[in-house]
Amino acid sequence: MARLLNIVENLDTTTTFYDQIGGEAGLHALVARFYDLMDLEADFKALRAVHGDSLDHAREKLFLFLSGYLGGPDRYIEKYGHPMLRARHLPFAIGIQERDEWVACMGRAMMDCKVPAPLQEHLLHSFFGVADWMRNKDG
Structure with a gap:
């Protein structure tokens, strides 16, 4: 708990996470x-396998979702309605390995894109919780 409080204390709360990432271009x-x-x-082989042949649709949907999730425009809701994340992910087999690969892949992407370290830590904590909630298979 102390570590989480330290992460929160170091966050920039004067701008949205969306703006801290670099707005639309950064996202x-x-x-x-x-x-x-x-x-x-x-x-990230197991995670990639869940996505099928093309990543184009997933790229678009994640961008639209994260836009609103991070405090930017609610593009996903405008286009698709309420995210209903768990229900929308039920058709895909998501276990511990896929959860962990998703979080690790996003962590590497944030590092590569130079997202501020306190924001990376905060988002990874949040993303882990969401990714864990998406699990729908054992192991």
């Missing part, structure tokens, strides 16, 4: 790097 770069890493790195 596009982050999402592109995330899916490029997933597509290229063997460390």
